[in-house]
Amino acid sequence: MLARALQDYGAYCDDSVGTDGIVLSAEGAAEGLPELEAMRRDFPVIRMALRVVLNNTPATPAGGGQPRRGVAPP
Numbered sequence: 001m002l003a004r005a006l007q008d009y010g011a012y013c014d015d016s017v018g019t020d021g022i023v024l025s026a027e028g029a030a031e032g033l034p035e036l037e038a039m040r041r042d043f044p045v046i047r048m049a050l051r052v053v054l055n056n057t058p059a060t061p062a063g064g065g066q067p068r069r070g071v072a073p074p
Helices: 002-009 034-049
Strands: none
Touching: 002 034
8 A cells, every 4th residue: 555655646755864764654543553564564675666756846846747646635
């Protein structure tokens, strides 16, 4: 589910602390759910496939191109 969501909607870094680490947060209510545990287990493989978008500009939002999905719901 996490890999599909990242493919469809992407993700943005909202803070940089100068390390190579990545932190993903889940709501407290998700703790202990099998789906969250599966995401944690799968993340090392997913992380290897992540790429930084370098052409995010007003002319090419989110890197341009055709989005896989529409804007995520609020």
